Amino acid sequence: MxxxxxxxxxxxxxxxxxxxxxxxxxxxxxxxxxxxxxxxxxxxxxxxxxxxxxxxxxxxxxxxxxxxxxxxxxxxxxxxxxxxxxxxxxxxxxxxxxxxxxxxxxxxxxxxxxxxxxxxxxxxxxxxxxxxxxxGPVPMTVEELINKGCICMQNIDEGFRDYDWVYLEGSKDDLYQYLQDKIIENGMENSYLDFYYGSLKQDERDRIQTVLKPEEIEYLEKLCLKEDQIYFTMTQELFELAFRLSESEALFSSFYFAKEPCSVWSNYGHKFVVFTSKK
Structure with a gap:
């Protein structure tokens, strides 16, 4: 042959x-x-x-x-x-x-x-x-997320008005496990997140890098994120980084799930918000 x-x-x-x-x-x-x-x-x-x-x-x-x-x-x-x-x-x-x-x-x-x-x-x-x-994580548009079945909103007030919601409170480990369970429930292929690092100015990136490990900074640089790239397919590496920055209140991300549709908005004080469709 x-x-x-x-x-x-x-x-x-x-x-x-x-x-x-x-x-x-x-x-x-x-x-x-x-x-x-x-x-x-x-x-x-x-x-x-x-x-x-x-x-x-x-x-x-x-x-x-x-x-x-x-x-x-x-x-x-x-x-x-x-x-x-x-x-x-x-x-x-x-x-x-x-x-x-x-x-x-x-x-x-x-x-x-x-x-x-x-x-x-x-x-x-x-x-x-x-x-x-x-x-690695694939950039997406918000329209693509919606077409996948994700719950997306322009601001949190829209979420409170148009969707059922509950506060998700707990320790760092509790919040991490909840999101991991959602990833398992939906599958990594039906899990997404927003990550705004690419849209930040250099001084804002420098501030965020002060809370990161050298290998995490190296990973971020390899992603070569563009200013207009905000939404991504989920990977374990990007999830770990986005969760750590969200939990530490350095840079908030939201997490989107399409198979069992819900969105989880990170927030201050370990008080995340979970949005689901109105029943």
Whole structure:
């Protein structure tokens, strides 16, 4: 069986994907991921890093690649390994043959008149967005949260007026366990939060960082949060950080759950507010 690889690279902000524009068949004129043939005696990982550096100039020091998925076409006697990674920093691209382009997630990656692979590129990127080990928390809009079934409101007065609500009071451990139970009840895939760190001015970020551990600050910097990115899919790492900042009253977050819809607004004095739909 012939063995190939393809490599998905995201920019540090995780809002653009690296493509080459094919200059010859197969898929001449279409956008595709970089990659190539795995040579005899070459490990899968070595082949992925080699192809990536040859076609883009991106080296091991620039990105950590994850073995993401496989495709196998038995009738064609061909197998393809898919690797993915997020750049650690901005790089200067060095195309080998095919021109390189960064394309945003607003693209329709299933468009077979623009993208190679008979729809596989769209499939891979949709699965990648679910892979929080690689992608991390995914930015969302409030409209997307509402479409997921979450309870969203512009301010707390709207919540008191339009929804049933109760105060959730207790110790730090009590509040933490309540939210953890909600995550388990709804599933991480149906759990979301808002996190306003990216919208803060630098002096406000500096103030918040005084209550964080060095590894938490490093995690925040890796997220490369933009000013307009407020709502996110839940990951355990981001939940831990958002809860600690909320509980310490340094930066409040709200937590949204879609399977069993409710929203939990953090508040001063260990007095959170839980909103549910009116009965």
């Amino acid at each position: 012939r063995n190939y690889n393809t490599i998905i690279i995201l920019n540090p902000e995780k809002d653009r994907v690296l493509f080459c524009k094919r200059m010859n068949d197969p898929y001449e004129g279409l956008f595709n991921f970089v990659g190539g043939k795995i040579e005899p005696g070459e490990t899968s990982e070595d082949a992925a890093y080699r192809e990536l550096e040859e076609e883009t100039g991106i080296g091991r020091e620039d990105v950590e690649l994850y073995y993401f998925m496989d495709f196998c076409w038995h009738l064609q006697d061909m197998r393809m390994e898919v690797y993915a990674g997020v750049l650690k920093h901005d790089v200067t691209l060095k195309p080998e043959k095919h021109p390189l382009h960064w394309l945003g997630f607003e693209e329709n990656f299933f468009n077979m008149k623009k993208f190679a692979g008979e729809g596989n590129i769209g499939h891979m990127l949709e699965i990648l967005k679910m892979s929080k080990e690689i992608f």
